[in-house]
Amino acid sequence: MVDHSAPRTARRATRAGVAALAAASLALTACSGGEDGGANADGGVVSANGTEPQNPLIPANTNEVGGGRIVEMIFAGLVYYDAEGETQLEVAESIETEDQKNYTITLKEGETFADGTPVTANSFVDAWNYAVENALVGAYNFESIAGYEEGGDEMEGLKVVDDRTFTVELEEPEVDFQDRLGQTAFYPLPESAFEDIEAFGEKPVGNGPYQLVEWTHNQGASLEPNPEYDGDREAKNDGVEYVFYAQVDAAYNDLLAGNLDVIDTIPESSQAAFEDDLEGRSVNQPAAIFQSLTIPHYLEHFDGEEGKLRRQAISLAIDRDDITETIFGGTRSPAREFTSPVIPGFEENLPGSEVLEFDPERARELWEEADEISTFDGELTIGYNADGDHQAWVDAVANQLRNNLDIDAHGDPYPDFKSFQDDLDSDSMTGAFRTGWQGDYPLSSNFLEPLYTATGSSNYSKYDNEEFDKLIGEAKRAETPEEGEEIFNRAQEILLKDLPVIPLWYSNTTGGWADTVEDVQFGWNSVPRLFDVVKR
Numbered sequence: 362m363v364d365h366s367a368p369r370t371a372r373r374a375t376r377a378g379v380a381a382l383a384a385a386s387l388a389l390t391a392c393s394g395g396e397d398g399g400a401n402a403d404g405g406v407v408s409a410n411g412t413e414p415q416n417p418l419i420p421a422n423t424n425e426v427g428g429g430r431i432v433e434m435i436f437a438g439l440v441y442y443d444a445e446g447e448t449q450l451e452v453a454e455s456i457e458t459e460d461q462k463n464y465t466i467t468l469k470e471g472e473t474f475a476d477g478t479p480v481t482a483n484s485f486v487d488a489w490n491y492a493v494e495n496a497l498v499g500a501y502n503f504e505s506i507a508g509y510e511e512g513g514d515e516m517e518g519l520k521v522v523d524d525r526t527f528t529v530e531l532e533e534p535e536v537d538f539q540d541r542l543g544q545t546a547f548y549p550l551p552e553s554a555f556e557d558i559e560a561f562g563e564k565p566v567g568n569g570p571y572q573l574v575e576w577t578h579n580q581g582a583s584l585e586p587n588p589e590y591d592g593d594r595e596a597k598n599d600g601v602e603y604v605f606y607a608q609v610d611a612a613y614n615d616l617l618a619g620n621l622d623v624i625d626t627i628p629e630s631s632q633a634a635f636e637d638d639l640e641g642r643s644v645n646q647p648a649a650i651f652q653s654l655t656i657p658h659y660l661e662h663f664d665g666e667e668g669k670l671r672r673q674a675i676s677l678a679i680d681r682d683d684i685t686e687t688i689f690g691g692t693r694s695p696a697r698e699f700t701s702p703v704i705p706g707f708e709e710n711l712p713g714s715e716v717l718e719f720d721p722e723r724a725r726e727l728w729e730e731a732d733e734i735s736t737f738d739g740e741l742t743i744g745y746n747a748d749g750d751h752q753a754w755v756d757a758v759a760n761q762l763r764n765n766l767d768i769d770a771h772g773d774p775y776p777d778f779k780s781f782q783d784d785l786d787s788d789s790m791t792g793a794f795r796t797g798w799q800g801d802y803p804l805s806s807n808f809l810e811p812l813y814t815a816t817g818s819s820n821y822s823k824y825d826n827e828e829f830d831k832l833i834g835e836a837k838r839a840e841t842p843e844e845g846e847e848i849f850n851r852a853q854e855i856l857l858k859d860l861p862v863i864p865l866w867y868s869n870t871t872g873g874w875a876d877t878v879e880d881v882q883f884g885w886n887s888v889p890r891l892f893d894v895v896k897r
Contacts, residue, residue, distance in 0.1 A: 405599035405896040407878060409623040409889065410612040412748065413579050413605050415782050417562020420548035421492035421499040424811075424818060425782060426799060427605075429545060430888060431582055434601065435475075435567035436548040437592055439466060439485070440539070446649075446703075446803040446885035448540050451592050452480060452549070452568070454525075456542070461534040468525045474551045475572040475587045482527035484549035486519045491555065492546060499546030501811065501818045505531045505538065505837070511816075535837045536845050537804050544801045570594045570892045571601060581605050596892045597880070607777065609750040622878045622896070623889050627871040629753050632690040635873060643873035645692060648887035649701040649800030650868035651808060652693075654679075654743065654758070655861075656793045658823045662737050670731035672860035676716050677724035678765035679758055685866050688754045692871045696864030698853050700808040701800065703885060706846025713857030717864055721765040728766050742773035742792030746781040751795055758865075785821050796821060796862060800886050804842075805849040809833060813861050824861035 414428030423432050439453040450456070454469045472480035493500045496511050503509050507518030507530045518530035531538060541547070549568065554561040565573060570592070571584035582603045586596035604621065606612040609628040615621035617638060627635045627643075636643050656672060658664045663671055681695035694702065696717060697709035731737065743759055745751040755772040762770035773792060775781035784790055798819070801807050810833050811817045815825045832852035839845035870887035877897055882890045 406602050407598045407600070407622045407891055407894045407896055408602040408604055408620075409891055410609075410621065410625060411582065411603035411605050412778050415779050416498075417559065418565045418573070418576075419497065419554075419558065419562045420550070421488065421502075421546040422497040422562075423545055424498045425778070427778065431573070431576075431584070431603065432545050432548070432565075432567075433569070433888075434571045434584055434891070435565060435569045435573050435587070436545070437567070437569040437590065437594070438543045438545075438548050439468075440543040441592075441594060442543050442802065442884070442886075444882055444884045444890060448543065449593065451543075451594075453542075456539050458539070461536060461538065462531045464529040464531075464538070465522075466527055466529065470525065471591075472568065473589045474566050474568045475589050476551070476553070476566050477589060478551050478553070479524070480549055480551075480568050481524045482521045483524075484551060485547070486521055486527050487552075487555070488548065488550035489519060489546075490515050491550070491558075497546075498818050499544075501816055502541070502544060502546040504816065505533070505535055507532050533834075533838050536839050536842055537806060537837065540804060541802055541807075570596045574600070579605060594892050597895050598892075599896070601891050607748050609748075616873060616875050619875050619877055621875065623872070623874045623881060623891065623894060625870075625872045625883075625887065625889050626750070627692070627873065628750050629688060632692050632871065635871070639873040642876065642881075643871070644883050645869050645871050646883075647694075647701075647703050648868055648870040649703050649803055649808075649885060650797065650870075650887055651696065651699065651701055652795070652797045652865045652868060653696070653862035654793055654865055655796045655822050656863070657788070657790055657821065658825075658861075659788060660790075660792070662731070662735060667731045667734040669859060670727045670734075671737070672863060673716050674724045674727035674731065674766060675762060676860060676863045677718070677720045677727070678762055679863070679865070680719040680761055681717070681866055682719065684754055684757050688757055689866075692869045693866040694869075696866050698850075699813075699856055699862075699864055700805050700849075700853075701867055704800070704803055704805055704808065705842065706805050706849060708850050708853075711850055711857060712854050716857055716860065724765055725767075728768075737768065740769040740771070740792070742771060744773045744775060744781065744784075744790055744792060744794035746776075746778040746795075747774040748777045755795065788823070790821075794821075797868075799888075803885060805846055806833070806837060809849060809852060809856075810837075813856060820861075822861040824859065826855060826859060829855045829859075 412427035415425050416422050420432050423429050437451050440448050441451040454467045456466050458464045493503050506516045508516040520528045570590045572587045574583040574585050576582045585600040613628050616624045656663045685693040743755050745755050759770040811819045813824050814830050829852050836845040836848035870883050874881045878894050880895045
């Protein structure tokens, strides 16, 4: 899922590889200390930092963290992902298949939305068809279903059997289909959503552990427990209050003052001291978060052979070790490929990964080779959202590019994530820009397919490589997850040559909580599990 600040979800329970994932994941739990009370201790409502959602809160039209975190709290899918990243049934009573191509899904009896209307097979089938027919940002998740055609009508691979049962036929067998069904695009919608989808997006009615009370744009969102929800993610507090901050430093200062309960990111200015500041009320562990620098192919000088040379030169001109230590205080790890160290199949020494090492001499040679094709005499800007605490590292990267490539490179800040994302979506960027991905589910496919296939929803570089797309398809059709991961890594070897994005580093989960709360837990994907948090 596209990240909003430092970089941002089904997890595998029944397949080989769970043990490796669980061992590397970040199920991080601790109880806070200190005296009872605090500036925020009223009514058992837990406050947390957030950002303004880019779009109305329609699950299949949400692919960034600000909206995604709210959607995940007010909706429930067929499955959900526990703290270790394992798939657990939620609305589904069973998901059965004999050939990994044809699935029969049966819903639990008595499931309802927050307004009391029943959750039925049509709630899922209609929502999925609506996403595809209207080309929502998450429509690509349904490409594998028979009859998929973006902008088309009903997918022939979806059949309602009765109120609690529907079937799914895929175009070809897919080893990870069941594990993807907890992604937000697969959430159900009530019949009322289709009467006025725009109004519904402002005040959605979901079936999750919370319901939306109020969304004050650019300020915050209030949630309260949904009395109709009876799943495993039951709220253990009286509600959640998301506060949208323009600067991460302000959120951190509120946390220290007891005016904010939970924070899911630490500002750069405090990364060296936050573990001492919070005295046992913090986390700093690996997460499924990948950060990169993207230079779109529609920019002059950055397509074809010239573009490949320039991308490689820029990658070699960046000293990732220096930046992750001096700017981030060791809360980042230099990137070695395009997924994350907590993802099964991660391989830090793939053929071609030497392009991610710091080699300024080779970088200058490649840049000069590109200039022989066409001289670059302009500036290279690096776009970023100023509300995400990116200025220090962007300035550091720009400085390295100036020194090592002798080009005019500098940052280009946007006031907030929404305006930044809007330009990404409209292909209006005039230079390079920061990009990040926070896992929706712990599989390589989630880090590769949406970002680099020709039809990927978050392919902001406009990368198009038929060989890469073919390998992604082969990996998804593999007989075992292990075989699939091997093929995904072969696809990554192509990425290391073409560099549709320039991998920078992997983020740790860095977050904390005030002594106003206890039972704080961060999941494998760095998201705090706020439904478990108890107000002191």
